[in-house]
Amino acid sequence: MGQFRYRAQASDGRRHTGQQQADTPRQARQLLRDKGLRVLSLAPVRSWLLGWPAVLGKADLALLTRQLATLIQAAMPLEEALAAVAAHAAKPRLVGLVHALRKHILEGHSLAQALALYPRAFPELFRATVAAGERSGHLGAVLEQLADYTQARQAAAQRLQMALVYPLILLLASVAIVTFLLGYVVPDVVAMFVDSGQALPLLTEALIAVSGALRRHGWLLPIVAGLAVLASAAALRKPRVRQGWHAWLLRLPVLGSTVRAVEAARFASTLSIMGRSAVPLLDALHIAASVVGNLAIRARLHRVAQAVSEGASLTQALTSSGDIPPMMLHMIASGERVGELDHMLQRAADQQEKTLAAQIALLVSLFEPLMLVVMGGVVLLIVMAILLPILSLNQLVN
DSSP, X not given: OEEEEEEEEETTSOEEEEXXXXXXXXXXXXXXXXXXXXXXEEEEOOOHHHHSOOOOOHHHHHHHHHHHHHHHHTTOOHHHHHHHHHHHOOSHHHHHHHHHHHHHHHTTOOHHHHHHTOTTTSOHHXXXXXXXXXXXXXXXXXHHHHHHHHHHHHHHHHHHHHHHHHHHHHHHHHHHHHHHIIIIIHHHHHHHHHHHTOOOOHHHHHHHHHHHHHHHHTTHHHHHHHHHHHHHHHHHTSHHHHHHHHHHHHTSTTHHHHHHHHHHHHHHXXXXXXXXXXXXXXXXXXXXXXXXXOHHHHXXXXXXXXXXXXXXXXXXXXXXXXXXXXXXXXXXXXXXXXXXXXXXXXXXXXXXXXXXXXXXXXXXXXXXXXXXXXHHHHHHHHHHHHHHHHHHHHHHHO
């Protein structure tokens, strides 16, 4: 349902201006006439969706998909389902987007065609799956699968974020404490040693130099860090630089295997839902590869789709890519043999995600004591740098 800005004249001759909500300009004119107004001009209100790319969070997308699936499975027409979803939506951005989709549906577009007009809100996976559901006549069931998939991805992202909250707080607290010690505590404590003119230990001199540099130039650190972040972001916008960075990440000892596990689970889960939604395998492979975030892995998975189109089996092509863990390859191979590839892909993705969650939990549990040890070591160095001159002074007095 759209908004129309109008100028109209009442029966007593007074002019009125305002906005009228309606599906079409004809309906807007009729509603105004029912109010006793003679329409002088009528124009659609330009939606913010047309001037700014619509973006939906995972939570909003999952909620929208679940509501649509429930209403469509209850045999409600699509335009009525969209109107009902918009009526119960809390966020203005979501309301505007759903009204825009309903407007396109009333103009004769399919749901997949309407979704394609807002690619920032609905990813390619979502649009292709909806198109397959409309072709098969099982749109409600497909939307239900999409809602489950979106909620699972959102839950996985939230678990990862929650696991990283405490280590991040610990890291920031450690940096703040060390900065405070070096910037304010150490200079006052060691000032008397500097004024005494005695020879200072090397560790104390190094600490005084670091503390002085921090006091004189510490204000530059946030600026330098910000400029470094901006320069890195600008460089990573270039495809060649970003692909080289992603390839380098895969070569790191622990992080590389974790990135591979994350992308493999995402690829398998996406390919599974595409297969269950009756999307052709080659199209599903290209879409699943596009979902992968690491550009180096994405390029190899696109070559997997090319190999399958040339007659290779999916297991053979994935084995040659080298990005899928052996256990997942065994499960995919057995799914191909028994004709239950979609089911085995989902099982493989679930198993990989559980293994990945255990690995991340282990890494986080190791990071916490490691940060404490590092923090304790830094504080120990500061204390030693302060105590060494005191011990030297006591020896001289004795």
